[in-house]
Amino acid sequence: MKTNIGINEADRQAVSDQLAKLLADEFVLYxxxxxxxxxxxxxDFHSMHVFFEQQYNELDEIMDSVAERIRKIGHYAPATLTQLLQLTHLTEKLDHKNDSLGFLKELLEDHESIIEFIRGNIDPFVSKYNDAGTSDFITGLMETHEGMAWMLRSHFR
Structure with a gap:
């Protein structure tokens, strides 16, 4: 059935394309x-083990909400590793030991990258693509990532 939500197909496709990139970034960060x-x-194994679990649980909810937003505007969410790896902006760095500071630094950089990507889409989603709903949605995601980044950043002096 055709999606009829007051946003034309080309605009919904453009928004979906950006959300697909965001979903890929969220999946890689997860x-x-x-x-x-x-x-x-x-x-600090135990405390960091618990901390990272809290973070990935929050990211799991974010991924689901992004995929569902893509569906709400009438498109399919990318759901294969091949698709997600083609869409992501993030990279894997394997140049640190399995210590907390190395992991914290890399994850913080990724959250900050996602924050910048989201921030760059908030206005265009409204002004260019007439999608205030998705603009509002990603504003909330940005604030969540800002909080998660703060928690990561707080481990450094």
């Missing part, structure tokens, strides 16, 4: 946070 949870070592 996976990297899982990696930190699974592989953390050091004297």
């Amino acid at each position: 996976t990297k946070t899982r990696n930190a949870h699974w592989n953390i070592e050091g004297p």
Whole structure:
């Protein structure tokens, strides 16, 4: 059935394309946070293990909400590893030990990258694509990532 929500197909496609990139970034960040949870070592193992679990649980909810937003505007969410890896802006860095500071630094950089990507889409979603709903949605996601980044950043002096 045709999606009739007051936004033309071309605009919904453009928004969906940007959301697909965001979903890919969220998935890669989720996976990297899982990696930190699974592989953390050091004297702060337990506290960091628990901390990373809280972070990946929050990212899991974010991923689901982004995929559902794509569906709400009438498109399909990318859902294969091949698709997600083609769409993501993030990279994996394997140049640190499995210590908390290495993981924290890399995850913080990724959250900040996602924040910048989201911030760059808030206005165009409204002004260019007539989609205030998605603009509002990603504004909330940006604020969530800002909070998560703050938690990561707070581990540094």
